Amino acid sequence: MKLIILNDYDQASEWAAKYIRNKILQFSPGPNKYFTLGLPTGSTPLGCYKKLIEYYKNGDLSFQYVKTFNMDEYVGLPRDHPESYHSFMWNNFFKHIDIKAENTHILDGNAADLQAECDSFEKKITAAGGIQLFVGGIGPDGHIAFNEPGSSLVSRTRVKTLAKDTIMANARFFDGDLSKVPTMALTVGVGTVMDAKEVMILITGAHKAFALYKAIEEGVNHMWTVSAFQQHPQTIFVCDEDATLELRVKTVKYFKGMMHVHNKLVESPPSEPKKN
Amino acid sequence: MPSNKSVSDAPITQFINCRILRDNELQREDLWVREGRILDPEKLFFDEQGYADKRVDCGGSIIAPGFIDVQINGGYGIDFSQASEDVSDGVSFVAKKILEHGVTSFCPTLVTSPPEVYHKVLPQVKVHDGGPHGAGVLGFHLEGPFISAEKKGAHPEKYLRTFKSGGLEHLMEVYGSLDDVAIVTLAPELPGSQSVVRELSQRGITVSLGEHRVLLLVSESVSVQPGRFHALSNPSVSAVVQFHHRDPGIVGLLTSDRIPAGRAVYYGMIADGIHTNPAALRIAHRAHPSGLVLVTDAITAMGLPPGRHTLGQQVIEIQGLHAYVAGTKTLSGSIATMDMCVRHFKQASGCSVQEALEAASLHPAQLLGISPKKGKLDYGSDADLVLLDEGLNVKATYISGEEVWRKGQ
Numbered sequence: 001m002k003l004i005i006l007n008d009y010d011q012a013s014e015w016a017a018k019y020i021r022n023k024i025l026q027f028s029p030g031p032n033k034y035f036t037l038g039l040p041t042g043s044t045p046l047g048c049y050k051k052l053i054e055y056y057k058n059g060d061l062s063f064q065y066v067k068t069f070n071m072d073e074y075v076g077l078p079r080d081h082p083e084s085y086h087s088f089m090w091n092n093f094f095k096h097i098d099i100k101a102e103n104t105h106i107l108d109g110n111a112a113d114l115q116a117e118c119d120s121f122e123k124k125i126t127a128a129g130g131i132q133l134f135v136g137g138i139g140p141d142g143h144i145a146f147n148e149p150g151s152s153l154v155s156r157t158r159v160k161t162l163a164k165d166t167i168m169a170n171a172r173f174f175d176g177d178l179s180k181v182p183t184m185a186l187t188v189g190v191g192t193v194m195d196a197k198e199v200m201i202l203i204t205g206a207h208k209a210f211a212l213y214k215a216i217e218e219g220v221n222h223m224w225t226v227s228a229f230q231q232h233p234q235t236i237f238v239c240d241e242d243a244t245l246e247l248r249v250k251t252v253k254y255f256k257g258m259m260h261v262h263n264k265l266v267e268s269p270p271s272e273p274k275k276n
Numbered sequence: 277m278p279s280n281k282s283v284s285d286a287p288i289t290q291f292i293n294c295r296i297l298r299d300n301e302l303q304r305e306d307l308w309v310r311e312g313r314i315l316d317p318e319k320l321f322f323d324e325q326g327y328a329d330k331r332v333d334c335g336g337s338i339i340a341p342g343f344i345d346v347q348i349n350g351g352y353g354i355d356f357s358q359a360s361e362d363v364s365d366g367v368s369f370v371a372k373k374i375l376e377h378g379v380t381s382f383c384p385t386l387v388t389s390p391p392e393v394y395h396k397v398l399p400q401v402k403v404h405d406g407g408p409h410g411a412g413v414l415g416f417h418l419e420g421p422f423i424s425a426e427k428k429g430a431h432p433e434k435y436l437r438t439f440k441s442g443g444l445e446h447l448m449e450v451y452g453s454l455d456d457v458a459i460v461t462l463a464p465e466l467p468g469s470q471s472v473v474r475e476l477s478q479r480g481i482t483v484s485l486g487e488h489r490v491l492l493l494v495s496e497s498v499s500v501q502p503g504r505f506h507a508l509s510n511p512s513v514s515a516v517v518q519f520h521h522r523d524p525g526i527v528g529l530l531t532s533d534r535i536p537a538g539r540a541v542y543y544g545m546i547a548d549g550i551h552t553n554p555a556a557l558r559i560a561h562r563a564h565p566s567g568l569v570l571v572t573d574a575i576t577a578m579g580l581p582p583g584r585h586t587l588g589q590q591v592i593e594i595q596g597l598h599a600y601v602a603g604t605k606t607l608s609g610s611i612a613t614m615d616m617c618v619r620h621f622k623q624a625s626g627c628s629v630q631e632a633l634e635a636a637s638l639h640p641a642q643l644l645g646i647s648p649k650k651g652k653l654d655y656g657s658d659a660d661l662v663l664l665d666e667g668l669n670v671k672a673t674y675i676s677g678e679e680v681w682r683k684g685q
């Protein structure tokens with residue numbers, strides 16, 4: 001893995017956004033060659049989305065030939081509810097950029113047949129040629145998407161019941177009222193994310209530090225599902241100082257020592273004369 | 277290729293680079309319009325996979341719901357209370373002109389007149405939508421003749437009336453028809469008024485309490501009658517505000533605790549800087565900000581250039597924002613335009629931009645019971661818009677999503 005440690009949340013968000021930008025630009029997407037991106041929701045990626053929007057507004061990045069697949073969505077929450085992941089993606093990302101609606105994919109938590117919806121989502125990913133870069137976060141309980149502790153590490157997109165930790169963590173979005181938080185969600189599986197060509201996990205804040213420790217310094221364990229990515233050939237963890245608080249000093253020093261190499265990945269692309 | 281056409285084929289316009297008045301605040305959001313109404317872009321995106329056909333760059337302007345003037349007696353030489361053959365033309369002429377002031381809907385107002393005038397004028401104008409031809413007519417505002425002699429102001433005393441027995445029938449005799457009437461101003465202290473108020477409210481007509489120097493109790497009991505909203509019309513409040521600690525009068529009504537839940541009290545104010553003392557504006561605004569409705573109460577001379585004009589039986593002299601009876605210092609009425617009133621109200625009361633704009637759009641719409649169709653920029657609201665600069669000067673006016681006036685054209 002690559003462990004990228006930045007000073008604070010803003011720097012981590014910017015690094016991640018630049019990385020995504022460069023990946024898309026290097027890929028040179030076109031009408032017959034879409035870049036497929038897996039996307040998360042939550043407070044962690046907000047800064048990254050803001051930066052990506054900035055790059056679009058500056059004319060440095062276009063999402064015209066980008067297809068997106070979100071990780072998850074609540075079950076039973078109306079699509080236009082302000083806390084649905086559809087609303088999140090629209091307000092925090094889609095409405096600010098030039099992505100076409102038909103190129104975005106978010107699981108439908110109100111589908112008549114939930115498992116069929118999940119199967120169909122897997123097929124759409126396959127039809128799009130697989131995911132080039134899957135961006136995700138980590139829960140305080142070490143979960144990726146809604147793959148709660150105990151989820152199979154080879155799971156696919158399916159319906160999951162949310163763990164107590166997750167419901168409590170999400171209550172802040174529902175006026176602190178635990179009873180208002182949905183109890184089930186549709187989520188991509190650990191296996192689904194493992195199929196991506198590259199995986200980038202964003203982890204910021206001291207409250208995520210223990211989960212990061214479990215994910216990268218302990219073994220692969222279905223109780224901390226992010227640990228599965230120890231077995232992925234191209235994983236990159238982007239975090240801030242606070243998220244490293246539970247790691248060994250040796251680990252942190254090793255990866256910080258490599259920043260000058262890793263920073264090459266986020267250098268501004270050589271500017272080309274703008275095409276007409 | 278705006279959408280997968282699952283809902284509609286109609287073209288979609290997206291206003292960008294603007295600040296819109298929504299949920300009582302100015303939000304940095306784009307405004308989407310289709311088929312004359314405000315569109316929900318999130319639904320468009322997810323349900324229809326649609327996007328805009330046309331983008332309008334607003335250059336940082338503020339977009340507010342179009343202004344609604346519920347008390348305007350005429351303008352540009354036209355007097356709505358004149359019993360002429362071409363009332364409709366006169367109303368249309370003014371309707372077109374007031375687009376320049378950001379007004380997209382209005383209530384042509386008739387002052388106290390003899391029955392012949394009502395019988396002649398009322399049938400000539402129907403409620404109708406606005407468009408490139410002019411602002412929409414929401415219905416007449418009949419100010420009088422059932423108002424009290426004590427507070428007649430500029431209304432000719434000889435035409436004032438009281439309710440004879442059989443209140444509403446008498447009213448119908450005088451007016452002839454109530455089909456296209458939106459507001460009736462009457463004096464609640466007149467005997468027989470209570471049943472009239474009830475009947476008018478049942479017909480969906482907003483009842484406005486005319487000037488009265490009556491004790492709080494009587495005016496309150498009228499305002500809590502079954503009926504939608506009740507407005508206080510105070511064309512000459514500068515002469516009238518009498519706030520005595522034992523008889524608070526109209527001012528007391530603004531903060532009454534006897535208004536039942538679900539009802540509201542609204543009050544009209546002319547914020548032209550002349551007819552209402554700035555202190556009175558501030559007090560009223562602070563006492564009951566959500567009930568303040570800006571009205572122009574404009575007279576025939578509004579919109580005319582400075583100098584002398586003969587209007588009907590009167591000669592008026594216009595100097596700046598003042599219209600005097602020629603040769604005197606007696607004010608003959610208000611000639612401020614709605615956008616001037618909005619600017620002046622903001623400056624005199626120290627209120628926010630949002631509050632000033634709502635006083636000219638949201639509140640009149642709520643008063644008439646036509647919100648959120650009008651007076652708001654909610655999804656589904658009519659796309660009657662006014663684009664303003666920082667100083668609240670009108671840059672362009674839209675009705676049903678179509679540009680009907682632009683500055684400089």
